Amino acid sequence: MNRTEFLKNSAIATGTLLTGSAVNAVANPIDLSRYPHASGKTFNLDYAPHEGMFAQNAGNKFLDQIRYLYDMGFRSIEDNGFLGRSEAEQSQIGDLLAKLGMRMGVFVLDGGDNWKISLTTGKKEFKSHFEETCRRAVEAAKRCNAKWLTVVPGFYERKLPYGIQMSNVVDAMRAGAEIFEPHGLIMVLETLSDTPELFLQHTHETYSVCKAVNSPSCKILFDIYHMQRNEGDLIVNLDRCWEEIAYIQIGDNPGRKEPGTGEINYKNIFKHLYQKEYKGIMGMEHGLSLKGKEGEMRLIQAYREADNFL
Template sequence: MNRMDFLKKSALAVGASTVLPHGNAWATTTPNSNATFNLDYAPHQGMFAASAGKNFLDEIQYMHELGFRSIEDNGMPSRSEREQTQIGELLAKLGMRMGVFVVPKGGNGQNTLAAGKQEHLDIFLKGCRESVEVAKRVNAKWVTVVPGDYERRLPIGVQTANVIESLKRGAEIFEPHGISMVLEPLSDTPDLFLRYTDQTYEICKAVDSPSCKILYDVYHQQKNEGNLIKLMELCWSEIAYVQVGDNPGRNEPTTGEINFLNIFKWLHLKEYKGVVGMEHGMSQSGKEGEERLVQSYRAVDSFR
């Protein structure tokens, strides 16, 4: 299942319900309280559709009323230019930030940067140039890049060099615009070339550009390697963006095994000012699920 299908499905699905603990950590959520969070959490479309409706602009407004100050939208390039402009204007009016969207057609199972093929590079660079224009409309500063699958007929060192050279070309496109590609190691399949934090760190160091950094997704790295805070610390200089989802289940914090209270406290102590993308589903549907979602973030954000 690709990322967009997952998000659309999981935002509507009814999963296993987890009872929230009682106490001061679970303050009552008032939709119009406008209370911000310690960190900058970014929901995506569909998370509040039961309360705000299916119009994304209305939903963004509602997210702002709940205290969120950023959004994510992986599929932003597929929206019309008019809608992109409207979203950008609304975000500016509300003082909200645009989080990541995914560079179109760049790096997948059929178009891997590890192969060193010119046609794959051309597709990737075309997606980079298209992304610059999208970013201008929504004032985005980060775009997600996944290099694609292994090319198993080539030695791993050659594949790594191919990825590095491709990303250098992409960075040349983004640097003049102050946009960073954020490389995301994933856990979806062992066929993926990029899977580990230290591997991504090595590549970013080799590219040596402010436009090539790490997107650290806590859900994927809990599955791939664990030792979350230690590995973030080791690779911190190259981490520019964080996404979250609890494991197992890939739903909101407090539904799985990850101690997000400690992770978010650590990010705060690191003085992380970037976006924390809420790239996960919801354990419950409807307005009750939306209320639970906000309560879970209020709880794990209550570290001070």
Template sequence: MKRRNFVQSSVLAGASLLTTGVLKAANTTATDSTKPFHLNYGIHDGMFKSHAGADFIDQIKFAYDNGFRAIEDNGMAGRPVEQQKKIGDTLAKLGMVMGVFVQPGLGNDTNMLASGKAEYLDKFIASCKEAVEVAKRINSKLVTVVPGDFVRNLPIGIQTGNVIEAMKKGTAIVEPHGLIIVMEPLSDNPNLFLRTPDQAYAICKAVGSPSCKILYDMYHVQRNQGNIITTLDWVYDEIGYYQIGDNPGRKEPGTGEMNYKNIFKHIYNKGYKGVMGMEHGTAGEGKEGELALIKAYREADSFI
């Protein structure tokens, strides 16, 4: 699988949207405007490789020079430890923030928490412990968890109870370290257990921990049910993180049917200070495509 009130006042709020001074990368700035965005959009590896090259750290510096102040990296836990530390050091020097990484060692077929089986719970607990160590190296406070597939021979209430119990055990491990598990409702296939924000909301309320929150991926919400702003308001106090992607196509804002300028304005006016993960592709190719992506974010972010 390709993955992803406490959080909004956590160290993520220290994202340096007010950082002054610019640490220039080896590449020249690609846009006229280098000022930080109103919201803290987080790039991912490969997003600016045409300008900055294959090295993720060079891409991070390029992103900084163009106003971005955060990253996310689903595969961070799989990177060598020294590379994790190097990325963490780079973010610290730039005054940037780390968004989510995917909990290590867990995929849709290895994280069947809805089943209630001990083998999956044991893997989940071990993964929580490993996630704590990864988070320390990169100064991250957010780890993505997908509970896995729907179990067709169990009633939905039993499955929900199994996920709640697993999350209680997981948050008991990560909460003392200030790490937050964000559960992500997905739309990738019909076998998934967790599909809507309201479903995740009920689990968060039952777990009752500041370390159990919702990853509100707007692309998936749009595909599953739409009604983004209203749905967002319903579950807002349990949202720990947002991800972006227009639909159809899962590319940058402005390439699909979603009005991201209005959505971003709404989130901004609610006072959210955390990272907005840019979990999408680029509609165009090469340097022109990357410049178009930056321009798209400048446009969607121009709600003030």
């Protein structure tokens, strides 16, 4: 089971938003002059689309999409399901990224059904499976020169006190960090808003885990969409936890679409991150407000507008 299923088909499954109008999009090309900033130069920050986000313009093959993203000015991608791809496909993606000088963003350290049961339980079989997945991820990361791997510790275990659950999570993350440290890989723990049953709900909790693990291989994935829903005060919380944040993801709220479609002032946030000299990847983990080719071009222009903060 991948993370999309784990989170019960949340709105990040953008592929379903894009495929329905493919035929009509090809038959009815859009007027690109309406989107003068939609392609060309690179961005001030390193934004990373994912598979399917530009399928209308680039086609259904992921390698073709990556080439298209490069032409549009992007220099990184995300691929949550990378660990589930064949070794041959992983190598093809990695080879193309290397050829283009692009970076691989996060892929999910998918623990299968054990994510539902959770590392909070402290059960040996779940921790062992987690460690096995970490070792498998090391080999996958080598094929695409990946550095970051998303980890979701799972659900609350209501039969255990919170402090015991926290200790169990820290213990599991230390075991993962020991596997990743020799390879320079970083687990990024994601705090989510999809359900109150998830153990990590706020940035300060994830910060506590990372401080307790005390490893360069255990850091925070700060998803702006989720944190706006769970706690707000985005810039303040970014600054409070900055030393433990290694990766950032994007999505406006409400709706989880591109910047400019909701209440979050992304231009100010992007400017703040730029001024803090953030050099990491900004994962575009959201859907599109418009369907078809035009929606994809509007998406790029939305990033051009939010990225225009200098």
